[in-house]
Amino acid sequence: MEEHKGGLLLVMAHPDDESMGAGGLVLRHTRNGVVAHLICATYGEAGWMGNPPGAKAEDLPEIRARELEEAAAALALSGVELWDYPDGGVARSDQQEITQRIWEHIGKLRPRVVVGWGPDGGYGHPDHVAMGACTDAAVAAMTEGDRPALYHLAVDKPLAEFYQEAMRLTGSADGLPLQPQDKVDVLIELDADEVMMKLRAIDCHRSQLEGWRIAIRDHPHLMQQGYGREPYIAVSTRTPGLTDKGLLGEFA
Numbered sequence: 580m581e582e583h584k585g586g587l588l589l590v591m592a593h594p595d596d597e598s599m600g601a602g603g604l605v606l607r608h609t610r611n612g613v614v615a616h617l618i619c620a621t622y623g624e625a626g627w628m629g630n631p632p633g634a635k636a637e638d639l640p641e642i643r644a645r646e647l648e649e650a651a652a653a654l655a656l657s658g659v660e661l662w663d664y665p666d667g668g669v670a671r672s673d674q675q676e677i678t679q680r681i682w683e684h685i686g687k688l689r690p691r692v693v694v695g696w697g698p699d700g701g702y703g704h705p706d707h708v709a710m711g712a713c714t715d716a717a718v719a720a721m722t723e724g725d726r727p728a729l730y731h732l733a734v735d736k737p738l739a740e741f742y743q744e745a746m747r748l749t750g751s752a753d754g755l756p757l758q759p760q761d762k763v764d765v766l767i768e769l770d771a772d773e774v775m776m777k778l779r780a781i782d783c784h785r786s787q788l789e790g791w792r793i794a795i796r797d798h799p800h801l802m803q804q805g806y807g808r809e810p811y812i813a814v815s816t817r818t819p820g821l822t823d824k825g826l827l828g829e830f831a
């Protein structure tokens with residue numbers, strides 16, 4: 580299916596990473612007719628927060644798989660690969676096998692751009708760190724002519740401040756161990772419509788909506804600061820890479 584080649588490939592660890600972390604980037608592409616695919620390493624079965632009411636912890640893999648399916652539709656993803664590495668145990672899994680599987684998918688989908696977690700794992704989540712390292716290795720192993728551009732999700736100062744302020748709203752602990760970057764390479768700024776579309780995708784992950792994600796809805800400036808800005812670091816670029824518009828150069 581030639582029309583499903585090219586575009587964007589996200590390589591994430593948990594169902595919800597794609598919407599919460601890179602929903603705006605995906606929407607920028609899919610709304611402009613550029614295909615986007617997702618690899619998700621785990622079913623997120625460790626993220627049990629007692630939701631939805633009446634559900635049991637052992638239902639969570641099935642619940643999260645369904646939520647991911649809904650979010651994929653909201654983001655207009657062309658395909659989702661949901662793998663069953665253990666949530667919280669990606670780093671203990673066979674790194675070579677994961678790298679090989681990512682490499683095979685890059686070879687099959689031929690994305691122009693791969694987006695993954697950086698060494699900071701966003702907020703240090705070991706699954707993110709491990710998945711990011713495997714993604715970097717898989718991209719590096721592609722022969723030069725086939726190698727897509729590679730970007731990492733990043734946290735910059737305003738985004739770090741957003742998390743602190745948002746979590747303060749619900750009195751959540753000390754926040755996340757964020758490592759904000761002084762300088763990012765691509766900053767995608769979403770307009771109000773795009774923030775709403777991204778929110779719709781995030782909201783599909785009903786089992787994972789912490790109190791602060793609900794509380795920020797009464798604070799439009801926080802919504803814009805947190806959901807309306809997506810910073811990325813360029814690890815290796817080639818033309819056409821991402822532009823300031825958040826789109827692959829050839830479509831910008």
Ligand SMILES: [Zn+2]
Nearest residue numbers: 592593596704
């Ligand atoms: Zn995650």
